[in-house]
Amino acid sequence: MKIYRVNMTNLSFKMEEVPEEWRVLGGRGLTSAIVAKEVEPTCHPLGSNNKLVFAPGLLTGTMAANSGRLSVGAKSPLTGGIKESNSGGTAAQRLAKLGVKALIVEGIPEGDKWYCLHVHKDGVEIKEESELLGKGNYEVIHTLTARYGENTGVMTIGQAGEYKMSAANISVKDPKGHIRSAGRGGLGAVMGSKRIKFITLDDNDGSGIEIKDKEKFKKAAQIFNKGLLSHPVSGNALPKYGTDVLVNILNEAGGLPTKNFRTGQFAGAEKICGETMYETIMSRKGDPTHGCHVGCVIRCSQTYNDKDNRYLTSGFEYETIWGFGAGCTVDDLDIIASVDNICDDIGIDTIETAGTMMVAMEGGILPWGDGHGIVRLLKDEIKQGTSLGRILGNGADFTGKAFGLTRIPTVKHQSMPAYDPRSVKGIGVTYATTTMGADHTAGYSVTANILKVGGHIDPLKKEGQVELSRNLQIATACLDSAGLCIFTAFAILDYEPVSHALIDMINAQYGTNWTSDDWFDLGRSVLKTERAFNEAAGFTNKDDRLPEFFSEPVPPHNVTWDFSGAELDQVYQF
């Protein structure tokens, strides 16, 4: 495989050999290794010294189920720390098929022109782009699909990325021509700062990936794939209801943050839950289940149609529905679906933007529950880049500061997702301590706290949460490096043969002899690399804390956030 390196300062391309140290790295492990090695930690995230790195996972391009996730890395304009944001869609598998271990984009062009990149088997073409400038992601993807054909991969930024907003994401075309996002941390702004509107990927005649022991790989992959399908969460709940199955579960548990984290239960939960979504999709002839990338066997995605049975959105996730729904006290699933669609089109992270809208409601910019107001702010302000749009597009923390507010649910300037850290304490530990800023996917303690996967740890008590979060953060760094969907974790945690099969696949592909310890060493090493970067960027353990207002008790359990700094600091004792 090769490293593809694009320099936007002098508009040049170089193909490089993969250094030995990066051979058995992929996905997050590789993007973080490259950012840590090549990016000055104190640089301005939107300046010429930041780099944007795209990498398929270690298993991407193989027959391993759910292995087609793309990692995107850089110094984050939102958190100021290292960032890996991952996405489904078609890009990772195209890169793998091209034999591209990582695509590194560095520098910033002089002058005001914008560009696009075309990635193919012989390298990368850097071309001026003006036609699609200012356009939304759907138009970009449709136009490029028409221009280059159905099979072309696309990574693009919407208006938010062009404006270099800290909530801007990078959108990735999925197998249905819809949108997946490397959502968190403002990586769309980094792409915008390099004045790249989109990247197309043509994997024709790609050299592909090598598997050292194909037979062994095939056997392990079969066990792995079957395991995913046999687990009740990944084999049953997620395919049917999507991630939105969690609304009722979290509401029941009192952990569904409502009205900007004032309570843990939402009166309108029934109207926005996965079961309601499923009925609605079916009655409107939508598609209740499909995968975000080829080879996904969980298929937790869907196509959600409007009342006239026309496409409204897809990849309609629990966190989005929670945020614009319970978080903002909006109980209309159609409006939330519209909001999701507009966010995808503008290219802005739904979790960050949901947090922003909660803060906007906190500050009286919008009344609570005003879903139409959210649509208006997205279309008339953020998309247009007005002054108010510039405030909102830079996220919840920024919006709070603009309006002098203090109830801002963020860690490391990143908005908190869909689980109350007081009543799901394991996820609170993850929010506080992950290198990524408040991020549920970085150590999804909801597993043992709520879903009783991988054991059960009482979500309302402190006992065991630090260890749980630590172990999950390590395991997640492994999965993110493999290019695996995070939902493979349910079967991996519960079924030993599945976790063995995963390591067998790695060994079969790379000719390694890794044990389970070696595998988790990879995860530990990724976290240490990221943490060292953040420290060099100026982070301390003071950044591993939740905002003050979580000392308020949250109904219905009336629990508070009660971890001491010293307790949280133990997460990184390994």
Add this chain to the structure above:
Amino acid sequence: MKIYRVNMTNLSFKMEEVPEEWRVLGGRGLTSAIVAKEVEPTCHPLGSNNKLVFAPGLLTGTMAANSGRLSVGAKSPLTGGIKESNSGGTAAQRLAKLGVKALIVEGIPEGDKWYCLHVHKDGVEIKEESELLGKGNYEVIHTLTARYGENTGVMTIGQAGEYKMSAANISVKDPKGHIRSAGRGGLGAVMGSKRIKFITLDDNDGSGIEIKDKEKFKKAAQIFNKGLLSHPVSGNALPKYGTDVLVNILNEAGGLPTKNFRTGQFAGAEKICGETMYETIMSRKGDPTHGCHVGCVIRCSQTYNDKDNRYLTSGFEYETIWGFGAGCTVDDLDIIASVDNICDDIGIDTIETAGTMMVAMEGGILPWGDGHGIVRLLKDEIKQGTSLGRILGNGADFTGKAFGLTRIPTVKHQSMPAYDPRSVKGIGVTYATTTMGADHTAGYSVTANILKVGGHIDPLKKEGQVELSRNLQIATACLDSAGLCIFTAFAILDYEPVSHALIDMINAQYGTNWTSDDWFDLGRSVLKTERAFNEAAGFTNKDDRLPEFFSEPVPPHNVTWDFSGAELDQVYQF
């Protein structure tokens, strides 16, 4: 003396004895000690756990010349660190005459009501206020002077403080009824967060301050006062031309940052320099020289009239004129005077706002040189609290982030003042390392670098700058604790009897036997206290660095910022 403590949460007042550890502390030394002891370093600066502390200096209220400066302290909403901002005006001497060692304001009221405080010999009355809400500082001061009489002290916030903008200052009525400001670090936002529009001070029948050895004090004060008058800078240049005398001096030295720090010389310098200002004031029947507080012998202030000989502004400082002038390439002194007046009225720091306007010009919000545009942004946006106003009112860093810009001249989120750190390297070391964020007054190395006061150290070379900045930062912490104007430093640095007289005054007043070493120990201890607070708030040495773009050479000397991190870290090796 007493501590006056106001709790805004339950709207109560308490008079407390002064703890022994605070007896020989005052001004910055006392505000920083109180903030460090009583404020949780990680608290939200606009939340109920922050405190706002007002303290007169150790010598305030005595016959020591230029000893009437007020220190205001809190955790800064701009920098996120500890802040002491000091001001002239009448408040410090009123507090001293009332025997108030410090006024501490804590908590935040429930509900939406606003309040005012009335400070007098028996304590503090907390009253609801609505009449003056939304009004500018000039109207507040005129109304309160009419209501309570000429002799009443006033500290107030303008619209910027009400909006809790990070650039909001606290305005202090001066002896002429004009405005002085505790300008830097957004302390007006902290006052606004506590919903206090203004504080009036009635010093009638105040218990005053005690001087242990009056005779000794008087003798020393005479030497001190004479010394200030005999120094060419404080006795001659400043009284005649004001601080604006520095325009020509810095322009000549190539250290006048022009067009957002692109060059060190401004073609329009002649039109905005102190000499031009003096001629203009004289021809328009203004007042070229008066003091910002009673007992000032330097009298570097002035009243600047418009073309029709009507009052336009006063306290019209070099840094303001530089910032809106050379910094923004505006060469019209009348427009800059209008801008100064509007900033005072809105209650917003001129240095931060000048930096913000440079950044706004950088981002194309205004054309370079558009002074009328600056007036418009102040009046129509910041004063009105529009969305654009919310961006600009939160300072240069915030504005840069809103618009995705990278050329932002700040340290610790605070705008850099009027001296290019590359061609006046000593001040660059101060900008980088002071606990306050970029702040020239914290260690005014311009003395030895440019003015050849206290020796001469070549401004273009690195040699000696770290030690110079360190010594001046220590000495300044002493002066700020004494309540002395920073311009007393010229005579103190150059004339040994003056520096002895200063310590003699302290010893005479407090019955101490301090040597010069003890005196500087006070300064060292203040800096260490502040630095410890910042560390506990999450600061590291990575915060003691200048922005990346200072690696560009600056004409005319084409020097770059070339200090290593290790070199800068030596400043705090004491």
